[in-house]
Amino acid sequence: MSTGRSLRRRFRKKTKTSFDVDITSLLDILVILLVFLLKSYNTTGVLYTIPKEISLPQSESQTPTQNGIVIQVSKKSIWVDDKKIYSTDKKDIDKEIYYSENQEEIIPLYDELVKKREQIQQIEQTTEDAQKFTGLVSLVIEKSLMYSDIKKVMATCANAGFMKFKLSVNSF
């Protein structure tokens, strides 16, 4: 009879299923992840995005990085705070646009640095707790570049009012 079967179905007790997940190995992974994060954690809070074209020289220096304007120099390009301001790809347009008369100064770099300095000084004047202009630049330079190239970058920085330099290096 169909009515008897439906009653039986209605009163049939449901079997209880309990869900149990073994998370032991998951915790192992989390521990590895935690170790990785702790190892790569930088207490100075200064983060650099280094372009692929730049490989830094290795050094024994243990001086931690500081906040400042970051100038990155590769064989072909120059960046100021991650903004590309010079590239040799454009060099064929007019070489004179990029160098001063005595070939010691890189004009786009100088212009950008002056702009940065003025911005910082303006903020300094209008805001009470603003960081003061220190004239500090961090130089992230490709290791195969020659001293004559670095000298041009440093001379341009000095002319733009940035007189303190930090040479960024990789630790051994």
Place this chain on the structure above:
Amino acid sequence: MYKTPSRRKKKNVLVRPNLTSLLDAIFIFIFFLLFSSDLKSLFEIPVDIPILSEKEAPPSKKVPLGLTLKINNNSLDLYSGTPLKIIKSIKSEEKNKFNTEELHKTLVQIKKENKTEKSIIINPIIDIPYEGLIKILDNIRYFRNTDESIFIKDPINGDVRIKELFNKIIFENIKS
């Protein structure tokens, strides 16, 4: 016909999903993250450039050492005093491969006689690669654990071991 309700016991079915393959995938992902990330820490070498000032230098009885390192084609030349007098010339056999060990030893000896001096002027006469320049700076800045210990008298802590060799680096000719 009435049938008494059954008193069948509840069945507790334990469902254990097989996570092995999922965890394997997560492991591979973590290894990928570890290998693709650059774990090398960034450090800095502070350098200065000379600043021209119209003000007169403060009077001091102490004669400045004026330690200067000139990097030439085949030698590292150390000078001091005003006017500059050569202290030592460290020759190298190959171009751009300098005897930095000898330079370090010489600077340790100079530091022994001038314990409070921290500055050195760097003057690369030739065009050297940046990597080579950093190697020279490394040998100038700090004492090594294997170096002879040099102590300085401190009024509070007594004898204090000096860790820095010539850590204040000034580049001389950036505009020439």
